[in-house]
Structures are given as structure tokens and as C-alpha cells.
Amino acid sequence: MSDAPMHWQTLPPRARTMFHLASLARFGLFWLPVTAVGTVALASVWAWTYAMALGGLWIAFQLLLALWLPALAWSRWAWLIRERDLMIASGVIFRSVMSIPLSRVQHVDVQQGPLERVFGLARVNIYTASGSGADGVIPGIELADAEALRDRLVRVEGDAGV
Amino acid sequence: MQASESDDLTLEAGAEPIDAGDAEPWRMLHPASLLVNLVPRAWAVVRQLWPFLLVALAGETAGGQSVFDLSFIVFFFLIAVANTVVHFATLRYRVAGGRLEIRSGLLSTNRRVVAPRAVQNIELVRNIFHRAAGLVEVRIETASGEEVEGLLSALTVEEGNRLVAALSRARRAAPQTDVSPVLAHNDLNDLVLFGAAGTRVGAALMALGLLTDWAGLLDPKGQQDLGRQFGVLGMALLFLALLGGAWVFGIVSAVIRHHGFTLSLSGDALVAEEGFFTRRRVELPRHKVQLVDWSEPWIRRLFGFGSMTVESASTRAGVGGTERSLAFVPVIRPDDALHLVGQALPGLDVPMDASVWSRADVRARTRALAIGGLQSVMMWVAAAVMGFGWASALLIVGSVLPVVGAWFDWSAQRWAVSERYVVSRRGFFDRQTTVVARDRIQSVQIVQGPILVQMGLAQIVLRVAGSAVLLPMLDADAAVELANLLSFKAGRS
Numbered sequence: 191m192s193d194a195p196m197h198w199q200t201l202p203p204r205a206r207t208m209f210h211l212a213s214l215a216r217f218g219l220f221w222l223p224v225t226a227v228g229t230v231a232l233a234s235v236w237a238w239t240y241a242m243a244l245g246g247l248w249i250a251f252q253l254l255l256a257l258w259l260p261a262l263a264w265s266r267w268a269w270l271i272r273e274r275d276l277m278i279a280s281g282v283i284f285r286s287v288m289s290i291p292l293s294r295v296q297h298v299d300v301q302q303g304p305l306e307r308v309f310g311l312a313r314v315n316i317y318t319a320s321g322s323g324a325d326g327v328i329p330g331i332e333l334a335d336a337e338a339l340r341d342r343l344v345r346v347e348g349d350a351g352v
Numbered sequence: 353m354q355a356s357e358s359d360d361l362t363l364e365a366g367a368e369p370i371d372a373g374d375a376e377p378w379r380m381l382h383p384a385s386l387l388v389n390l391v392p393r394a395w396a397v398v399r400q401l402w403p404f405l406l407v408a409l410a411g412e413t414a415g416g417q418s419v420f421d422l423s424f425i426v427f428f429f430l431i432a433v434a435n436t437v438v439h440f441a442t443l444r445y446r447v448a449g450g451r452l453e454i455r456s457g458l459l460s461t462n463r464r465v466v467a468p469r470a471v472q473n474i475e476l477v478r479n480i481f482h483r484a485a486g487l488v489e490v491r492i493e494t495a496s497g498e499e500v501e502g503l504l505s506a507l508t509v510e511e512g513n514r515l516v517a518a519l520s521r522a523r524r525a526a527p528q529t530d531v532s533p534v535l536a537h538n539d540l541n542d543l544v545l546f547g548a549a550g551t552r553v554g555a556a557l558m559a560l561g562l563l564t565d566w567a568g569l570l571d572p573k574g575q576q577d578l579g580r581q582f583g584v585l586g587m588a589l590l591f592l593a594l595l596g597g598a599w600v601f602g603i604v605s606a607v608i609r610h611h612g613f614t615l616s617l618s619g620d621a622l623v624a625e626e627g628f629f630t631r632r633r634v635e636l637p638r639h640k641v642q643l644v645d646w647s648e649p650w651i652r653r654l655f656g657f658g659s660m661t662v663e664s665a666s667t668r669a670g671v672g673g674t675e676r677s678l679a680f681v682p683v684i685r686p687d688d689a690l691h692l693v694g695q696a697l698p699g700l701d702v703p704m705d706a707s708v709w710s711r712a713d714v715r716a717r718t719r720a721l722a723i724g725g726l727q728s729v730m731m732w733v734a735a736a737v738m739g740f741g742w743a744s745a746l747l748i749v750g751s752v753l754p755v756v757g758a759w760f761d762w763s764a765q766r767w768a769v770s771e772r773y774v775v776s777r778r779g780f781f782d783r784q785t786t787v788v789a790r791d792r793i794q795s796v797q798i799v800q801g802p803i804l805v806q807m808g809l810a811q812i813v814l815r816v817a818g819s820a821v822l823l824p825m826l827d828a829d830a831a832v833e834l835a836n837l838l839s840f841k842a843g844r845s
Binding site for chain 1: 802832836
């Protein structure tokens with residue numbers, strides 16, 4: 191993993207803010223209500239004090255993750271187009287470097303959700319014939335860069351090796 | 353039966369060309385397709401709506417509910433009939449201008465063009481209805497999606513052979529030969545051995561669990577009676593009986609599915625043929641083969657055989673997920689397996705001798721032993737919780753197995769890379785050797801968990817269409833170099 195060339199493209203700082211917002215939204219809309227329900231359910235079999243303590247610990251843990259992980263994830267996302275392949279590096283706990291030969295790209299999606307539209311960012315999904323969904327994903331990339339990357343990837347001709 | 357079936361479904365070298373350009377007339381399915389298709393479609397309706405059918409048949413016959421349920425089923429059945437009729441009436445196909453064209457549909461029409469060079473495999477299937485009517489189903493698959501791209505559900509055998517021959521000519525495949533060298537053949541003894549070597553403990557345990565659940569539904573007195581009649585010895589005997597039943601079922605289903613299995617080489621294509629009730633014939637062009645997987649679980653090795661899968665890139669949605677197009681050889685001896693790998697992968701330039709392949713990094717052994725040790729400790733804890741007794745003694749004795757297994761698994765891991773192929777071998781007890789064509793690789797991924805980062809190790813995942821192949825763990829820097837090499841070759845093709 192130390193073979194990082196000099197021209198890795200990183201995500202713009204706005205993507206970090208977007209990751210934080212998305213993470214906090216997930217925390218507030220999913221983890222908070224789920225933990226509340228779980229705590230009430232636990233309280234029916236345990237003492238309230240224990241249930242509340244466990245629920246509080248779990249919420250604190252999730253909040254810590256929501257505040258800490260997005261910045262780390264943002265710093266780990268990087269991509270690089272080389273002569274024959276696209277490299278994508280990602281992952282906080284489990285790190286991954288994906289190499290997709292350009293001639294294998296079947297199609298490319300540029301997606302914008304509501305949050306991404308607010309920030310002027312986009313998500314690029316790169317598909318090959320491997321049939322397991324998108325092989326490569328780059329979230330939080332500038333829209334113009336996403337479209338340029340898409341055009342670059344679909345311009346390559348090849349037999350797709352299938 | 354083998355000889356006659358082979359004669360029926362043999363690609364004819366001298367078949368009359370039908371790709372005569374745009375003047376080629378459109379052809380239609382055989383009229384018997386109405387009957388041949390209706391039964392499976394009706395069965396599909398029954399399968400999808402079985403809860404309603406069950407309620408309708410077992411419920412209150414005097415009430416209005418059953419009448420509603422039955423009319424619901426009849427409605428869907430009529431839709432199946434209408435679909436069958438429309439399918440027959442509107443489907444037309446031809447090979448014209450060097451490509452396969454299929455058009456269908458009444459309200460929403462579809463015209464599909466398949467380039468013969470994109471065809472991954474051609475499958476000829478004859479279920480009992482096809483055989484009774486002298487017909488065949490032709491499935492033509494590309495790598496593009498999760499369905500059969502060219503499905504012609506009922507043609508005469510002659511027409512099916514002619515179509516396949518025309519497609520082979522259109523994609524400029526090597527000429528078909530009447531005499532096909534047989535690469536592998538499994539007789540009844542082989543298939544019985546294959547079925548017998550399957551482990552059925554899981555199925556027996558599941559059946560036992562279901563029976564126990566059923567017993568739980570009985571009233572307390574019934575449960576007491578049952579307990580008196582059975583006891584520990586009775587349960588053990590019942591388990592053995594279930595295991596025996598599952599074992600016999602496994603043998604019978606293996607014989608039925610793979611009856612008369614033959615894999616032969618016809619021109620440039622591997623042709624696999626098998627099946628007792630439903631006869632299936634798959635043709636895989638060798639230049640489309642993406643990987644060969646040689647599976648040798650310990651129990652099969654004990655009987656001196658393994659199984660082999662030859663896989664192309666076409667995939668389709670199946671009942672249990674994505675199904676790949678493949679030729680599966682149930683029983684193959686080691687020497688024959690090496691020969692078959694060479695035949696299935698033209699220009700195989702990697703020695704099929706594990707002693708010269710590279711080993712996994714030695715640090716991977718430390719990691720495997722640590723994980724095995726952790727499992728052992730967990731077994732000790734479980735034994736301590738259970739207290740003294742034969743079960744905890746068994747756990748303590750068995751706790752050595754994860755460590756020993758980890759050691760053997762590590763020692764069995766091998767990999768090799770040549771100009772055209774990658775080989776990966778994993779597993780000691782459940783040994784699996786996979787040879788991947790480098791020019792079929794779709795992407796290369798290097799994965800590191802937190803422990804692997806600390807240890808300076810990494811794992812490479814090779815993705816081909818519909819499959820992923822793991823290489824043994826390597827030094828992280830070596831993994832980067834290897835990933836670059838593999839990706840470079842894949843990108844160059």
C-alpha cells in the first residue's frame with residue numbers, strides 16, 4: 191500500500207463537510223431512535239439504570255464514530271487515472287486499493303443526491319462486467335471532475351475481456 | 353442412451369447455412385411450444401401462488417373466501433396461458449447479416465440483436481416434455497446481463513442444431529468436427545461415488561430440528577409419550593436414519609442430474625452433456641473461458657477424485673442468486689484433471705505442479721495461528737461454562753483442531769502467475785485450485801484489515817465476470833507490485 195504515486199487526486203474539503211452532515215443525519219435519524227427503542231425494550235427485562243447506562247454508552251460510541259469517522263474516511267478516499275487503469279483507494283478500518291483496467295469499464299454513472307446537489311458534488315460509480323454492482327465508487331467528487339472522469343473512462347475502447 | 357442423445361444434439365458440420373443476409377426469412381417456434389411452455393409456466397404460477405392454493409383446497413369450501421382464492425389462481429393461470437400464446441405467436445428469429453435477431457411482443461415489441469462474437473455459450477436443454485415432442489430449447493448467452501439473451505424455447509432438434517451451426521459459422525469459430533474427443537466421462541459408478549461423497553450432516557440436522565419443532569407443537573401428554581418412546585438412543589438412531597436418507601437422496605439426485613455426463617472438445621468449443629430427465633448440453637467456446645476451478649474436499653480426495661468447473665463470463669439471475677454459465681465435471685481423477693485444465697485453457701503456460709508455486713507469506717501463518725488459538729480459547733471458555741461432563745471434555749479435546757487446521761490451511765496455500773494465467777490454491781481439508789485467465793480479469797483489489805496493516809500483509813482479490821478469486825496473503829509491497837502487474841495485463845488486452 192505504500193506505492194502511492196504523486197498524482198493521487200483527493201476529495202475536495204467540501205466533501206468532508208458533506209460526509210460529516212450525512213453521518214450526523216444517520217446518527218440522528220437512525221441510531222438515536224433505534225437506541226431509544228432498544229433502551230426501552232431492555233428496561234422491560236433489566237433495571238432502568240442499567241438499560242439507560244448501556245443505551246447512553248452506545249449513543250456516545252455512535253456519536254464518536256459519527257464525528258470521527260467521516261474525516262478519516264474523507265482523508266483515505268483518493269483516485270488516480272494511469273495509462274491503463276483507474277486506481278481508487280479507500281477505507282478506514284479495512285483499507286482497499288482497487289485497480290480497474292480502463293478497457294474493462296462497461297459504463298459509468300454520475301449520481302447526485304439532495305445533499306450532493308447542495309454541495310455541488312457527485313458520486314461516480316464505475317461498472318465492469320464482473321456483475322457484482324459497481325466495482326469502483328468515488329463519492330464526494332466535484333461535479334465537473336465527475337463528468338470529466340466519466341467522459342475519460344467511457345472513451346477508452348476495448349473488448350471488455352469477456 | 354448416451355449415444356443416441358449425443359447423435360441428436362451433435363452440431364452438424366455440414367449443416368445448411370441459414371445466414372443468407374437480409375433475405376433470410378424469419379423463423380418461428382415449433383407449434384408444440386404451446387404445450388411445452390404451458391406446463392412449466394403453469395407450474396410457475398402454482399409455485400408462486402401455493403399459499404393461496406393451499407388455503408383454497410384446505411379451507412372452508414362453503415365460504416366465499418375459497419371461491420375468491422381459486423378465481424385468483426385461475427386468473428393468473430389464464431394470464432400464463434395468454435403469455436404462452438402471445439410468446440409463440442409473436443416470437444420470430446433469424447441469423448441474418450452475420451448476427452442473431454429475435455423479435456417478440458404484442459403490445460410492447462422488442463427486437464434484439466446479438467452479435468455472435470459476444471456469445472459466451474450456447475446451451476441446449478431437453479426436459480421430458482421436449483423429449484416427448486422431439487424438441488429442444490436453445491439458450492444463447494452473452495456477458496451482458498442477468499437473463500438468457502437469446503431464449504428459443506422449442507425448436508426441432510434439427511433446427512436447433514442448424515441454428516447453433518450457423519452461429520458458430522457467423523462467429524468464425526473453428527469448424528465443428530463429427531468425431532469429438534471426449535475429455536471426461538462419468539459413468540454410474542462415478543456418479544454414485546460423487547453423490548456418496550457429499551456431506552449431508554447439515555441436511556440431517558435441519559430435518560432433526562424440524563422434527564423437534566413439530567414435537568414441540570404437541571400437547572404435554574403427547575410430548576411425554578414421545579419422550580418415553582424415544583429417549584437419547586432413539587434420537588441418535590433417528591438422526592442416523594435421517595442422515596442415511598439424506599445420503600441416499602444425495603446419491604439419487606447426483607445420478608439424475610449428471611446422468612451420462614460427457615465433456616468433449618468439438619472444434620474450439622467444450623461441450624458438456626448430462627441429465628436423466630432434463631438433458632442439458634452446454635457449449636463453451638474455449639476462447640471465452642475465464643477460469644477453471646478444481647475442487648478437492650478431503651472426502652473426495654480420499655476416494656481419489658475431485659470436481660472441476662469450467663466457467664465463461666455469462667451470468668444470469670437464478671433462484672439462489674447469480675448463476676454462472678459453466679461446465680461442471682462431477683468426478684475427475686487428478687491426472688485427468690491436469691489434462692483437462694490444459695485443454696480448457698489454451699496456451700496454459702503455468703506449470704500445474706504445486707511444488708513450484710509460491711507460498712503465502714510466513715506472517716500469514718502467525719495470523720492464522722493466532723485466530724485458531726483464539727477459537728481454541730473460546731472453546732475452553734465454553735467447556736468451563738458447561739462444567740464437567742462428556743460434552744466439555746469433547747470441547748477441550750477438540751480445541752486443538754482450530755490451531756492444527758490453521759497450520760495446515762496456511763501450508764496448503766499456493767499461488768503462481770505466468771504470462772497468461774494466475775493460479776491460486778487455498779484450503780487443506782477443502783482444497784480449491786483456481787486458474788484464472790489474466791486477460792479476463794475485470795478488476796484487481798488489494799484489501800487490508802487492521803491486523804493485516806499492522807503485520808504488513810495484504811490480500812489480492814481478482815474479479816472476473818460473476819466470480820471473485822482470492823490469492824493467498826502476501827507482503828503488502830509485493831501485493832501492490834503484483835496487482836499492478838495483473839491490472840496492466842488486463843488493461844492491455
